[in-house]
Amino acid sequence: MSAFVSTLLRYRVAVILGLTLLVAAMIVPGFVSLTTLSLGLDRGSTIGLIAIGLTVLLIAGQIDLSVGSVFAVAGIVAVMLQPMLGMGPAAVVGVLAGTAAGIVNGCLVVFLRVNSLVATLATMLIFRSIAHWMTASQPIPGTDIMFSITLSEIYLQVFTVRSGLFLVSILLLHVWLTRTVAGRNLFAVGSNALSAEASGISSDRIMFSSFVFASTLAGVAGVLQSLATNTGSPVYGSELTVAVIAAVVVGGTRLEGGRGSALGTLGGVLTIAALTTAMEFQSVPAYMQQVASGLILILLVVLDRTVRTGGKTRRKRCPRLTLFISNR
C-alpha cells in the first residue's frame, strides 16, 4: 500500500467530509454560504454535544442507548421548573437530571454488572416513559419565547451559542484524551478492563464516570434544545440516538472500545450535518438521506478494517488489537 493511500485512509473522516462538502458545493446551488455554515453547525451541535459524551463512553468500551430519552427528560425538567425557579436555575436542574440518569446507568452497569446495551436499552424505555408521565404526553411551553429567539441568534455570522459550546467542548475533549493521564487510562480501560485494573487503574470508577459524563452532556443538549424551542416535549430526541452513534462511529471510534478520537467525532458530526443539509437543499426525501448515511457508515467501517489489516502486515500486529481479541 503506497504511503499516499495509507495517509488518505488514516484521515478518512476528513477525506469523506471534504468530499461531501466538495460535491455539495458543486451540485447544490447556494450551498456555499455563511448562513449554511452557521445553520449546519447549529444543527450538528445537538448531535455533537451528545456525541462527545458517547465518544468517551464508547472508548471505555460501553454504550448508552438512553441518551435520546435523557435529552427529553432534561429538557422537560428545565422547562417545567421555569415558573418556580427562573430560567437559569431551572436549566441547571435540567442538566442535573441528566447527571442523575447517568448515575442510574452507571450503577446498573458497574455495580449490578448488567451489560450496558441491555441496561441502557431498559433505561431508554424507562426515561422515555418518565418524560411522557411528567408531561401527560403533552409538550410543555416555556415562559419566555424571546429568550429562545435570542438563543438561536447567530454571532460573528457563524456561531450560535450551541455551536460555539460544541466546538469548545470538542477541543477540550481532544486535549483531555490526548494530553492527560486520565484520558489515556480511558483508552486502557476500553482496550482491556482487566489488564487496566492489573496496572492499577480503577476501571469501575472510569466506566461509572463515563456514564455520568455521557448523560450529563445529553442533558446539556436537551436543555439547550428545549430553551431554543421554548418547549419541553416527551417526543424530543426519539430519533437522535442512532444518528449520534452513527456520527461517533463515522468518526472512527470503535464500538468495541479502546479506540477513538475527539477530532474524529467532530469530523463524523460535521459529515452527517453536511450530508443532511446538502440533501435537504436538493429536497432528497428523508428516507434516501438515511440510505446515504448508512452507506457512508459501511464505507468507513470497511475502510477502518482495511487500515487495520494494513497495519497488521506492516507492523506485524497492533497491540491493541491483540488485547481486544484476547478479551473476547
Added chain:
Amino acid sequence: MIGKTATVPAIAAVALLASTAFASAKTVCYVTAADSHAYATPANVALNDRAKELGIEILSLSQNFDVQTGTEQVSTCIARKADGIILWPLDPQAYIPALARAKQANIPAILINSPMAEQANEFIKSFTGPDVYEEGKLAADSLNEAMKGEGAVVVIAGQAGNGTTIGRVGGFVDRLKETGSKIEVLDTVNADFDQQKALVASRDLITRFGDKITGVYANDDTMARGFIDAWKEANAGKPTPPIVGINGQRDAFDSIRSGEMYSTIVQSPVEDGKLAINTMAEILDGKEVNARLPIPLTVVTKANVDSVEPAF
C-alpha cells in the same frame, strides 16, 4: 395566474436579500409532516401539482413526524433562501424561533393543516387548513347522537402534543361538557395516527374495559380502522359500538355503509394542499391574505354516505 407586474416588488425584495441568482426562480419550501401517510401524501401531491400549474418550484422536506427534524428543516429553508415557507407544524411552540428567523430573513411563512400557539401568529402570514377544534365538536355531536347522550367512550388520539390531536380531543371533550352530555370518557390513548399502533392500543382498551365501551372516538379514520380490527378479533360476530372517525377516507365510507362505523368527517387533503399553495402564491404576488383560511367540513353518516365524495 401570476401577474408579472405584481411580482416585481416581491422579486425585488427577495433579490435584495439573496446574493445568488436562483432565488428569483420562486422556490417555496414545503416542510411536510411525512412522505408516506394516508392523509399527508395526497395533500403533498395536490400541493406539488398545483405548484406546477402556478409555475412555482417546490423544495419538499419531510419531517417524518419528528419535530426536531422539522425545526432544523425550517432553518434549511432559510439557508436555501426560499421565497416562501409552508410549514406543517407538529408542535404548537417548537418552530417559533425558526419562524422568527424566517421573518428576520423576510421569508413569508404560512402554516398548513395544523395550528400553532398564538405566539406564532406574528411570524406567519396565514394558517390554511381544517378547523380541528371544530372537527372535535362535530365528532362529539355525532357520537352524542349515536349514543343518545349516554354511555362510555374511549378516545383514540393522534400524536401527543400535535396541534391536530389537541384540537380534535379538546373540541370533543369541551363540546360534551357544553351540551351537558352524560357520555363518560373511559380513557384517551395516543396512537400517533397509525393503524398498527391503534390496533395494539385498542386491544388493550378492549381487554381493560370490555363491554363498558359503548362508543369510540378516533382522531382519524386510519385509527378507527385499527379499533374495528381489534374489536373483530376480540368479539367475532358482535356488532361494533358506534365509532366516529375523522378525514372521510374511502374505506371509512365503506365501513359506514356496512355499519362498522357510525360517522366520519370529510376533510379533503387535496383541498388542504391546494389551499396552502394558492395562498402562498397570492402572498408571493404581494396580495394580502386572511390570517385564517379554513377548508370545508362535512359530517358523513349512513344517511348521506352515497351523496358525498370521500376525501381520499
